[in-house]
Structure formats: structure tokens, C-alpha cells
Amino acid sequence: MKFSIAPLKSLSSLQTDALIVFLHQPGTSCGLVEADVVDPFAAEAVQDGDFSGALGTTYIRSRPASLAARRLILVGLGAAPASSAGWLKALQAAAAALKPLAARQVHLLAADGESFLAEFAPRAFGEAAYRYTATRKVEADKAYKVDAVHVLSRHPRQAAVLKAQLARAEDIQAGVDLTRNLANLPANHCTPTHLGRVAQDLGKRHGIKVEVLGRGEIERLNMGSFLAVAQGSEQAPRFIVLRYDGAGKKDAPHVLVGKGVTFDTGGISIKPAAEMDEMKYDMSGAASVLGAFEAIARIKPRINLVGLIPATENMPSGSAIKPGDVVTSMSGQTIEILNTDAEGRLILCDALTYAERFKPASVVDIATLTGACVIALGHVNSGLFSPDDALADALLEAGRQAQDSCWRMPLSDDYAEGLKTHYADVANIAGRAAGSVTAACFLQRFTKAYRWAHLDIAGTAWKSGAAKGATGRPVPLLVSYLLNCAGSAPKA
Structure with missing residues (x-):
């Protein structure tokens, strides 16, 4: 599985198998410049009782209108600010939500947690993808499909720091x-x-x-x-x-x-x-x-x-x-x-x-x-x-x-x-x-x-x-x- 830092240019035109957005409670706003393309889905999910923004909760929307992404996945962070433990739990929930899906390329986005995403994404996705194979075969339908995870960054000046942080997390x-x-x-x-x-x-x-x-x-x-x-x-x-x-x-x-x-x-x-x-x-x-x-x-x-x-x-x-x-x-x-x-x-x-x-x-x-x-x-x-x-x-x-x-x-x-x-x-x-x-x-x-x-x-x-x-x-x-x-x- 490959990890990278990718610049955020346009949410609406981002082509990916899954755009994963991390939201604090009540989960009605992602706090981003292009909030209008994500917030309506969050508001609708909250109104319908399908998503609360509580820590580790998830909501999946296929083929969302106004987005080029094939799937939009909302992940709850609980009350702001989330702790390190909270970010890890949210990432683990996101990685687990992808297990039954045929998503190979995924992008992660958070208004206030790029550093946490870089720190814990390799661990969360590594845990989800891990399969013991030394003395057994893993059926193809049970294998984890994700092969590339991109952490979206809105701050070009922080890209080098995030890349170093991500690389260290991969090494660990x-x-x-x-x-x-x-x-x-x-x-x-x-x-x-x-x-x-x-x-x-x-x-x-x-x-x-x-x-x-x-x-x-x-x-x-x-x-x-x-x-x-x-x-x-x-x-x-x-x-x-x-x-x-x-x-x-x-x-x-x-x-x-x-x-x-x-x-x-x-x-x-x-x-x-x-x-x-x-x-x-x-x-x-x-x-x-x-x-x-x-x-x-x-x-x-x-x-x-x-x-x-x-x-x-x-x-x-x-x-x-x-x-x-x-x-x-x-x-x-x-x-x-x-x-x-x-x-x-x-x-x-x-x-x-x-x-x-x-x-x-x-x-x-x-x-x-x-x-x-x-x-x-x-x-x-x-x-x-x-x-x-x-x-x-x-x-x-x-x-x-x-x-x-x-x-x-x-x-x-x-x-x-x-x-x-x-x-x-x-x-x-x-x-x-x-x-x-x-x-x-x-x-x-x-x-x-x-x-x-x-x-x-x-x-x-x-x-x-x-x-x-x-x-x-x-x-x-x-x-x-x-x-x-x-x-x-x-x-x-």
C-alpha cells in the first residue's frame, strides 16, 4: 500500500474511489472552503439519523452529486478538538469501512488534522489490510482492496513536514x-x-x-x-x-x-x-x-x-x-x-x-x-x-x-x-x-x-x-x- 501527501485543489473535481472526510459533532460542516459540496450530504445524513459525528461513526454515500468522487465517506471525530487517540480511532473506523468496498484509491481530508492523518494513517490502514499468508492463502474476495492512500493538504508550505511525518509512520x-x-x-x-x-x-x-x-x-x-x-x-x-x-x-x-x-x-x-x-x-x-x-x-x-x-x-x-x-x-x-x-x-x-x-x-x-x-x-x-x-x-x-x-x-x-x-x-x-x-x-x-x-x-x-x-x-x-x-x- 502506498501513502502520499497530495495538494488539495478542488473537492468537486477530485477523482477518487473514496473521498473520506473527517467531521466533528454535530457533523454538519467540514469547515473547508468548498464546504458547500460536502456539507449538504452531512446535514442530510444527520437529519435522517444516519450519521451523528460521534467518534468512529461512518456514513457512506455512493455516486454523490456535485462530486467527481465515486464515494463520499463521512467519519465522526466527536467533540472538537479530537485527541490523538480519537484521530487514530477515527482512522481505524475509516479503514474498516473500506473493507467490503472495491476502492483502490482513497483520499483523506480534515479541516484541522492533517498532521494526525499523516501520523496515524499508515497504522490504521496497515491494521485493516494485514492478512497472515505465510502458511495459508487469502481468498481474493477477502483481500483488502485499497492500494493507495493520499492525505490531502491545504497548506503547501507544510507539505515537506507532512511527507516526513508520513514516511516515518510508514517505517514504523x-x-x-x-x-x-x-x-x-x-x-x-x-x-x-x-x-x-x-x-x-x-x-x-x-x-x-x-x-x-x-x-x-x-x-x-x-x-x-x-x-x-x-x-x-x-x-x-x-x-x-x-x-x-x-x-x-x-x-x-x-x-x-x-x-x-x-x-x-x-x-x-x-x-x-x-x-x-x-x-x-x-x-x-x-x-x-x-x-x-x-x-x-x-x-x-x-x-x-x-x-x-x-x-x-x-x-x-x-x-x-x-x-x-x-x-x-x-x-x-x-x-x-x-x-x-x-x-x-x-x-x-x-x-x-x-x-x-x-x-x-x-x-x-x-x-x-x-x-x-x-x-x-x-x-x-x-x-x-x-x-x-x-x-x-x-x-x-x-x-x-x-x-x-x-x-x-x-x-x-x-x-x-x-x-x-x-x-x-x-x-x-x-x-x-x-x-x-x-x-x-x-x-x-x-x-x-x-x-x-x-x-x-x-x-x-x-x-x-x-x-x-x-x-x-x-x-x-x-x-x-x-x-x-x-x-x-x-x-x-
């Missing part, structure tokens, strides 16, 4: 799509080896430095906790290191660490059979790191970025770890494994120790870590944990900017009391209470050398039910955070 959406494609792949396709190949492909396409370490190299790093999870699977583990160098050599890098459990049975502490198929998404943290790198490599900001992905399966077998086993992490701390289904923290802790060598400006780990976070926050906010107020605020703000929200959760030594054990330096689980918090407390033990935050995306990385599939979150949040750190300046 490319990262989201990569993340969704990876997380939707079945586990027999998306193995640790496959994740390594995807990283190497990223490196070749964008000039990113990539290392993919095998079992022997992981053993030499003394990543005993990571290897303990991997030992139950016939799939070889991989430790993936990506480096994007967009700033000076002396500039400390930011580090993203993604949980890459390509399938999680729970190990010996095996999960119930119901919905276990969704555990192919347990590598969504790793997928989001690769998606963020896809976007950053396209945008080319002045920043240094490192990505770390420990990738493995968690399987039950004769060689799998058992409840009560004690392993030694890369940090030297010993861990009593009370539950083998708390495996994500076991692979992340060694990756977090590895991150120390980069003397990072910040480290953010991303993981579908706990069902407890889903209970706490549902599917709206990702869980944010950090002892660093400034870093937490930066991530919260990035989430607000990108409309990819997170919510800060508590993190204190009092919660860590439950991780004490007689048999090791730390246990890998505490009790059921505050499970997402105690999981973060476990990770915090391995992050003393730098500024750190943890994003628990168990509730936001995928959807169940009729809309089952990966969401691509939190790629928009991560990229927004990184661009803010870089001052949004593109690399020369």
Missing part, C-alpha cells in the same frame, strides 16, 4: 508488520534458528551488525540459566546480538532485550492443553525487538542501539530441568527453579547480564512474561516496571505519543521477599500474589549496573478469540522512545 508500520508476521508463525516454522536468520536478513538489508551465537558460544559465556531452559528441547538455542550504529562511537547505546521463547509448553510444569497453541506468541518480545530494528534502520536516527534476543523452546523431556533444580546464571547468582513455566525470566536474566558490557544509556526488556499482568491490566496497557523515575516517565510519554500505552506498576524490595529460598541465591517464582511484580523483582537483581525498565506485554502482544493474532505491540512505543532519545534527528 513496517516494523509492526514484521513483528506480527513473526509472532503469528507456527512454532515449527519460527524456531530459534529462524529468528537468527531473520536477524541476519535485517543485517544484510540495512547494514546492521548481527551475531547469532550457537550453543557452544552460549556455554562459553556461562549463561547457565538460559541453557537450563534450552536443555529440554531438540531445537538448538540461539543468542542473537544486533547493533545499529547511528551516532558516535563514544555515545552509549540503548539496549533492547526481547524474550524469544518460540514455544512454551511450561516444561515439566506443563500448561493445560486449552489455548496452549497461543504459546507460539511467547517470542513476541523478540519479535518486537526485530520490528523496532526494522523501523529504526529505515528512519536512521542519530542513536546507537543494541538488540539482545535469547531464543529457545521450553519443552518437557528426559533432559528438561525439573522443579527444585538449581542453576548458575551468567552473573554468578544461583537460581532455584521452583516452576519451569517461569522460564522467560531465566533466559532474560542472562541476557540482562550480557548487556552490561555495552555500558548502556538504558536497557529495556520486553517479554510476554506473566499471566498475572493480563489479570492486572487486561489487554489495554502493557505493564511497565522500573526503579528509575525518569526512564519510566520517558516510556510512558512515548506510549502516549505513539498511542501504544503502558501503565507503571510498583517495584520495591518488599515484593522481592517471596523470592528468598534456602537452596539458592534466589528462587525463580514467589507466590501467586502480585505475580507480575515479583517477576520484575527477579529481573531487577540482574540490572544493577545500568538504568533499566521492563515491559510485560503478555496482555498486549496478541489477541484471542475471533480477532486471534499478534498485534505488533509495543513496536510503536519502543520506536517513539528511541526517537525521543535521539531527538528525532535522522542520520546524515
Whole structure:
């Protein structure tokens, strides 16, 4: 799908498959110079009770008189002024309204929101058009028909800014799509080896430095906790290191660490059979790191970025770890494994120790870590944990900017009391209470050398039910955070 900024010359003579106009309540005026060619349709629709202008409502008029457009689609913005969230919801409604229509070329128009259209159109239309095709065919009648979206601009002097904004949004959406494609792949396709190949492909396409370490190299790093999870699977583990160098050599890098459990049975502490198929998404943290790198490599900001992905399966077998086993992490701390289904923290802790060598400006780990976070926050906010107020605020703000929200959760030594054990330096689980918090407390033990935050995306990385599939979150949040750190300046 192609996106562009197009100058608005004449509404009445604009030839397009669909002219989409965004209106505030009561939806009777578009507020434009040529309002007389749109306003009568809006007034009529409001009078007939077919359109209210409420946020996300739509009205479609075919072959409208006085317009060259084949269709006029009115989309409600609610009360003025609309928020960023409101504009995104309105764009999503517009994109969804086009699904059953044979419209290929569409034009978007708003009296006061050109910047919002440029910011969120690629995301809204990308979501509507997304179809998983890696292991299935999509029937032609179900494919999204739109192949070109034009944002109409009434201000020629702003065209360059809008084009840059639109291009950046497209780049971020490319990262989201990569993340969704990876997380939707079945586990027999998306193995640790496959994740390594995807990283190497990223490196070749964008000039990113990539290392993919095998079992022997992981053993030499003394990543005993990571290897303990991997030992139950016939799939070889991989430790993936990506480096994007967009700033000076002396500039400390930011580090993203993604949980890459390509399938999680729970190990010996095996999960119930119901919905276990969704555990192919347990590598969504790793997928989001690769998606963020896809976007950053396209945008080319002045920043240094490192990505770390420990990738493995968690399987039950004769060689799998058992409840009560004690392993030694890369940090030297010993861990009593009370539950083998708390495996994500076991692979992340060694990756977090590895991150120390980069003397990072910040480290953010991303993981579908706990069902407890889903209970706490549902599917709206990702869980944010950090002892660093400034870093937490930066991530919260990035989430607000990108409309990819997170919510800060508590993190204190009092919660860590439950991780004490007689048999090791730390246990890998505490009790059921505050499970997402105690999981973060476990990770915090391995992050003393730098500024750190943890994003628990168990509730936001995928959807169940009729809309089952990966969401691509939190790629928009991560990229927004990184661009803010870089001052949004593109690399020369």
C-alpha cells in the first residue's frame, strides 16, 4: 500500500474511489472552503439519523452529486478538538469501512488534522489490510482492496513536514508488520534458528551488525540459566546480538532485550492443553525487538542501539530441568527453579547480564512474561516496571505519543521477599500474589549496573478469540522512545 501527501485543489473535481472526510459533532460542516459540496450530504445524513459525528461513526454515500468522487465517506471525530487517540480511532473506523468496498484509491481530508492523518494513517490502514499468508492463502474476495492512500493538504508550505511525518509512520508500520508476521508463525516454522536468520536478513538489508551465537558460544559465556531452559528441547538455542550504529562511537547505546521463547509448553510444569497453541506468541518480545530494528534502520536516527534476543523452546523431556533444580546464571547468582513455566525470566536474566558490557544509556526488556499482568491490566496497557523515575516517565510519554500505552506498576524490595529460598541465591517464582511484580523483582537483581525498565506485554502482544493474532505491540512505543532519545534527528 502506498501513502502520499497530495495538494488539495478542488473537492468537486477530485477523482477518487473514496473521498473520506473527517467531521466533528454535530457533523454538519467540514469547515473547508468548498464546504458547500460536502456539507449538504452531512446535514442530510444527520437529519435522517444516519450519521451523528460521534467518534468512529461512518456514513457512506455512493455516486454523490456535485462530486467527481465515486464515494463520499463521512467519519465522526466527536467533540472538537479530537485527541490523538480519537484521530487514530477515527482512522481505524475509516479503514474498516473500506473493507467490503472495491476502492483502490482513497483520499483523506480534515479541516484541522492533517498532521494526525499523516501520523496515524499508515497504522490504521496497515491494521485493516494485514492478512497472515505465510502458511495459508487469502481468498481474493477477502483481500483488502485499497492500494493507495493520499492525505490531502491545504497548506503547501507544510507539505515537506507532512511527507516526513508520513514516511516515518510508514517505517514504523513496517516494523509492526514484521513483528506480527513473526509472532503469528507456527512454532515449527519460527524456531530459534529462524529468528537468527531473520536477524541476519535485517543485517544484510540495512547494514546492521548481527551475531547469532550457537550453543557452544552460549556455554562459553556461562549463561547457565538460559541453557537450563534450552536443555529440554531438540531445537538448538540461539543468542542473537544486533547493533545499529547511528551516532558516535563514544555515545552509549540503548539496549533492547526481547524474550524469544518460540514455544512454551511450561516444561515439566506443563500448561493445560486449552489455548496452549497461543504459546507460539511467547517470542513476541523478540519479535518486537526485530520490528523496532526494522523501523529504526529505515528512519536512521542519530542513536546507537543494541538488540539482545535469547531464543529457545521450553519443552518437557528426559533432559528438561525439573522443579527444585538449581542453576548458575551468567552473573554468578544461583537460581532455584521452583516452576519451569517461569522460564522467560531465566533466559532474560542472562541476557540482562550480557548487556552490561555495552555500558548502556538504558536497557529495556520486553517479554510476554506473566499471566498475572493480563489479570492486572487486561489487554489495554502493557505493564511497565522500573526503579528509575525518569526512564519510566520517558516510556510512558512515548506510549502516549505513539498511542501504544503502558501503565507503571510498583517495584520495591518488599515484593522481592517471596523470592528468598534456602537452596539458592534466589528462587525463580514467589507466590501467586502480585505475580507480575515479583517477576520484575527477579529481573531487577540482574540490572544493577545500568538504568533499566521492563515491559510485560503478555496482555498486549496478541489477541484471542475471533480477532486471534499478534498485534505488533509495543513496536510503536519502543520506536517513539528511541526517537525521543535521539531527538528525532535522522542520520546524515
